[in-house]
Amino acid sequence: MHPHSSPRPRTGPAVTLEMVAARAGVGRQTVSNAINSPELLRPQTLERVRHAIDELGYRPHRAAQALKTRASRLIGYGIRSSSTRVPTPVLDQFLHSLSEAADRAGYRVVLFAVAPGDDELTSYQQLLDEHGADGFVLSGTDRGDRRQGWLHERGVPFVAFGRTWSGKDVGDWVDVDGAAGTSAAVRHLAGLGHRRIGFLGWPKGSGVGDDRARGWQSAMRELGLPTRGRRVASPDDPEQATEAAEKLLATGATAVVAASDTLALGWYRALRRAGRGPGPEAAVIGFDDSPIAPLLFPSLSSLAQPLDAVGRTCMRLLLDRLGDRDRPTEHILLEPELVLRESV
Amino acid sequence: MHPHSSPRPRTGPAVTLEMVAARAGVGRQTVSNAINSPELLRPQTLERVRHAIDELGYRPHRAAQALKTRASRLIGYGIRSSSTRVPTPVLDQFLHSLSEAADRAGYRVVLFAVAPGDDELTSYQQLLDEHGADGFVLSGTDRGDRRQGWLHERGVPFVAFGRTWSGKDVGDWVDVDGAAGTSAAVRHLAGLGHRRIGFLGWPKGSGVGDDRARGWQSAMRELGLPTRGRRVASPDDPEQATEAAEKLLATGATAVVAASDTLALGWYRALRRAGRGPGPEAAVIGFDDSPIAPLLFPSLSSLAQPLDAVGRTCMRLLLDRLGDRDRPTEHILLEPELVLRESV
DNA sequence: TTAACGTCTTGGAACGCTCCAACGGCAGAA
DNA sequence: TTCTGCCGTTGGAGCGTTCCAAGACGTTAA
Numbered sequence: 001m002h003p004h005s006s007p008r009p010r011t012g013p014a015v016t017l018e019m020v021a022a023r024a025g026v027g028r029q030t031v032s033n034a035i036n037s038p039e040l041l042r043p044q045t046l047e048r049v050r051h052a053i054d055e056l057g058y059r060p061h062r063a064a065q066a067l068k069t070r071a072s073r074l075i076g077y078g079i080r081s082s083s084t085r086v087p088t089p090v091l092d093q094f095l096h097s098l099s100e101a102a103d104r105a106g107y108r109v110v111l112f113a114v115a116p117g118d119d120e121l122t123s124y125q126q127l128l129d130e131h132g133a134d135g136f137v138l139s140g141t142d143r144g145d146r147r148q149g150w151l152h153e154r155g156v157p158f159v160a161f162g163r164t165w166s167g168k169d170v171g172d173w174v175d176v177d178g179a180a181g182t183s184a185a186v187r188h189l190a191g192l193g194h195r196r197i198g199f200l201g202w203p204k205g206s207g208v209g210d211d212r213a214r215g216w217q218s219a220m221r222e223l224g225l226p227t228r229g230r231r232v233a234s235p236d237d238p239e240q241a242t243e244a245a246e247k248l249l250a251t252g253a254t255a256v257v258a259a260s261d262t263l264a265l266g267w268y269r270a271l272r273r274a275g276r277g278p279g280p281e282a283a284v285i286g287f288d289d290s291p292i293a294p295l296l297f298p299s300l301s302s303l304a305q306p307l308d309a310v311g312r313t314c315m316r317l318l319l320d321r322l323g324d325r326d327r328p329t330e331h332i333l334l335e336p337e338l339v340l341r342e343s344v
Numbered sequence: 345m346h347p348h349s350s351p352r353p354r355t356g357p358a359v360t361l362e363m364v365a366a367r368a369g370v371g372r373q374t375v376s377n378a379i380n381s382p383e384l385l386r387p388q389t390l391e392r393v394r395h396a397i398d399e400l401g402y403r404p405h406r407a408a409q410a411l412k413t414r415a416s417r418l419i420g421y422g423i424r425s426s427s428t429r430v431p432t433p434v435l436d437q438f439l440h441s442l443s444e445a446a447d448r449a450g451y452r453v454v455l456f457a458v459a460p461g462d463d464e465l466t467s468y469q470q471l472l473d474e475h476g477a478d479g480f481v482l483s484g485t486d487r488g489d490r491r492q493g494w495l496h497e498r499g500v501p502f503v504a505f506g507r508t509w510s511g512k513d514v515g516d517w518v519d520v521d522g523a524a525g526t527s528a529a530v531r532h533l534a535g536l537g538h539r540r541i542g543f544l545g546w547p548k549g550s551g552v553g554d555d556r557a558r559g560w561q562s563a564m565r566e567l568g569l570p571t572r573g574r575r576v577a578s579p580d581d582p583e584q585a586t587e588a589a590e591k592l593l594a595t596g597a598t599a600v601v602a603a604s605d606t607l608a609l610g611w612y613r614a615l616r617r618a619g620r621g622p623g624p625e626a627a628v629i630g631f632d633d634s635p636i637a638p639l640l641f642p643s644l645s646s647l648a649q650p651l652d653a654v655g656r657t658c659m660r661l662l663l664d665r666l667g668d669r670d671r672p673t674e675h676i677l678l679e680p681e682l683v684l685r686e687s688v
Numbered sequence: 689t690t691a692a693c694g695t696c697t698t699g700g701a702a703c704g705c706t707c708c709a710a711c712g713g714c715a716g717a718a
Numbered sequence: 719t720t721c722t723g724c725c726g727t728t729g730g731a732g733c734g735t736t737c738c739a740a741g742a743c744g745t746t747a748a
Binding site: 016017028029032033060061064065 | 703706
Binding site for chain 2: 014015057058059060061062063064066067072074079081091092095096099100102103104108109110111112113126129130131132238241261262265266268269272273277290291292294295296297299
């Protein structure tokens, strides 16, 4: 009579392979095989071993596995120092799906603080030296990001959320097709009859921002609509975004595609200052579909990034590369979804 | 001449204690001591060993350390399955500071997916069985949360962001004093001359929500202001929040304290529907100071949770407990900060 | 000179796992 | 009967670290 039903009342003494082996009346290695290569065992033995495993609630000790197999089954995700005051609105859901996908494959995501500035890479170096991760997921990559090249040179598996803007192919990435998103937004607005459609973007030079601007531009061209003077730029700052939006208003724009929801709010503010509000005659579509988009008045239409899919895909590419470091690099572009609300 | 200047061009073969020992001309254990108990070495030897460590860029292999010391120096943070569609707006910054604090102490945060529903605890059990974490950080605790009791029974170190609402003292926690926050908000509004100050909260039964309501109530009483009929409730849903806010408007409230920024936006919507807007005659103070608060028009005043401090404090309590499991439990309440903007 | 002591340093053993070479038993062939 | 081959199973070795008991060495006391 062993207490099988109750799942071990307390954190008992650790259960080891050896104990399971004794219980099942087999050798140590046989238990290991039952877990890692069950096809090697006679069905009858397998059954007996599995029963013993369940009975004792055995789980392999990860550190011991890691030591022997030289693989931690941990994926590193570097969190940049909080000195950069702006929190990625995106991080949350992305980490979530990343972590779930990792878990399903027997991996886990380990967070580590990244020193700001030039020492950034030493944080990666350290984790690597400690054998604290088998690979990395990068996000927030932008022009001039040295991480990809650095990891690539060293043959360290990684995947980036965000394409490599430098043009050189240094590794796998997954990205959201910002241009496709803003193009879709333009086409939708044009379908509603708008012709003076502006773009409220970030200053040139950021990969993500330029990509989103390009989508607006190409769709405008395709539709034969003029783009001159219809593009304004501002950083993600309330006051500056509002002023930029006011410039757009002054040119008589009746609709705007914004590079972020934050910028889209600049349009809201500009209209309010003019005693108006967003609506059919002053439509706006944002980007990111942040949680507050549906709460605004009027609620904000926006391009939702498929973050769950991005996370899952990142993990898939990374695990594939962990399995075969010499396979060709893979690049995946996912389409954002246009979520329509009252602001159009 | 060893290539000292360049930090190892590639991921070379792993550097071990033994190699450092050979380099320094000492025994293996001496190197270990140089790292863990430097006071045991003669200064001269210590210097020599340290030099060799730097030269080779040695870092202890975490899995080997973990195996021997029976401590992974990993802190588990369970991410609940995405079935609950609502993302914690708070997670981001909290994880950030948690992770930084952990790093400073030589620990790291490991994310793991938590199965929803009744199996929730098995995810914790699994990580524990695998020796994949030395302790846990919980968040999103609420009434009926079984995790604290379960971990407490098993003697597993943990700290919760969020107090234990059941009243039983089952472990350390850090929380934000919601009542103090809403009280401060009421006092500020009263100082501006408001007397009919409503509370826009969540339905009763949630620990966090009831706490925030209590602060409003007690401050109102202290100031001799009536609370009857001035408290309405709604879940975090745009339409319902708007309706609740309209009820408050109908009673002639001139100011509102809301349990969340989301609810505060209900007040914005209700006013817009009535052709008005927030301002001196219809003030509002939200809770959480979400990133969009400064972007609204008018910008939203809100109670900012000191998330950096919460994360740091959580990690401090957890590390203290890891050091001494028998010390008395500690409970820390941090005050939110009233961030004033145009909405008042 | 030898014994005793304290300081600094050392190699063996073990943590729990997986790799590997080798083992025992059984079927069919010689 | 003995041999060969195969399948299923096994214990030794080792991953890189820390604990521990013991060693080397120089110094002081007997």
